[in-house]
Amino acid sequence: MKQGKSVQVLGTVMLALTIIFCILPFLSMFSAAVQPQGSTPEGIQFTAHPHWENFVDAWNMANITPLLISSTILVIVVVPCVVIFCSLGGYAFAQLRVPFKGLFYMLFVVGLTIPFETLVTPLYYEISGMGLLNTRLALMPPLIGLNIPFGILWMRSCFEQMPRDLIEDASIDGAGYLRTLRSIQLPLALPSISSLGILTFLATWNQFLLAVVLENDPNKRTMAGALQAFVGQYQTDVVLLNAGALLIMAPTMILFVFLQRYFIRAMLAGPVKG
Template identity: 60%
Template sequence: MLTRLKDSTPKTLLLGGAALFSVFPLLSMLSAALQPQGSSPAGFSIPTNPQWHNFVDAWDVANITTLMKSSIILVVGVVPVAVLIASMAAYAIAQLRIPFGKVFFLLLLLGLTLPYEIVVVPLYYEMQSLGLLNTRLGLILPLIGLNMPFAVFWMRTHFMSVPAELSESSAIDGAGPWQAFRRIQLPLAIPAIASLAVLMFLSTWNQFLLAIVLIDDPNKRTMAGALQGFVGAHSTDVVLLNAGALLIMAPTILVFLAFQRYFIQAMLAGAVKG
């Protein structure tokens, strides 16, 4: 018993240090957000008189209600469609062994090497020619396409770990590829799909560059745009700046905490298979 305790102590200390390193910046921001407006908090300090109304003021100043609705519309338009397309494509490449599947997959891998900054200008002129500039659809479609390389790579990793005998057994029972995908493969892929959906949610919710370039109306952008407008209005008010930043970060933190177990399941699935 003592030996086990001694062996686990370094791991516990390491995990505790990593957790503290991750949480301390948030605690520092929270302490700064609770200070009186107009002050200049330096470092971490526990406020003696917390000013909780700072969050209400930051919410109103940054117009977070409107931008939250816009971000929700973008997330609903991007995440389900992209996850479905990526799952079908990855299933076809990994399980159905479609012709030129490896070629398609290599082309998608090349897409992982392209940063958003390279494709911004071509995307701008393409959306302009389609008449989709300053529309949410003009942002949803590029985000779906740009998420495909990583999404297909993520789902292919899962489908490659599924035994081929399952597909063969379903074929013997008379199930076609679509039925096998819908009734067998998708239920098994729930952890991978859920974790991918969370990652795409975070990417879409925090999207800043494409939202600024493709949409002129600030009310149609993402929540990340709220921070830009807030800084422009209160560039010297550190208190409201921290309060606004925490409000913008809160939905992503809550979503990640709610679905973190799916990340663990998806990560352990490949390790157990190996």
């Protein structure tokens, strides 16, 4: 009995410490964001008269409105494409007889091991050769391709854990592969599909390096590119930088609040089981 209480207390302490370490950076950023502009905040310190106008100034200074539109368009295109392609590919790798399936799967595994930074320069010349450089389409194909290897492995693991009894019953009833996928397996795979969509959203929304390389027009970059507006050649406004960073993180935090059930279920249990 005492040992059980000790374990419970230890778990509570560890959870509390984890929460504190997670919240401290956000508290530090928020306290710095409401300080007078031009000051240099140190640590966590709150002022008696918080400057809420800093968020408005940060929004206007970084010209976030066109970046918000650009990132939204990018997410609307990239996330559905990755989810659809990876769901179909994962289903094929898990349950269909595909020639050279093992070889193709290993190629996707190898794709996960390649450092992202080594692909930036080749992608630049490829996109330039396609005539897409400095257009809204410049970021879409690379981001779709870069997210597919992980998505294929994620969804393959999901479909491999589907209940075989349901699949066999559907086959006996005359359902083909597509009918089985649409009517039985996709509904069961919804948590894995949702978590893949969330992870793809985060990777797309927070993309910075690729957006800077492929887009010369600052208004066509992602929201993460707005941070450049606060870093000058000779000085950096730390207050507005923190305010802008919080504005950029807000959409991802809001998304997590609404979809945390799927995200946490996927992170704790892995791909959904039947």
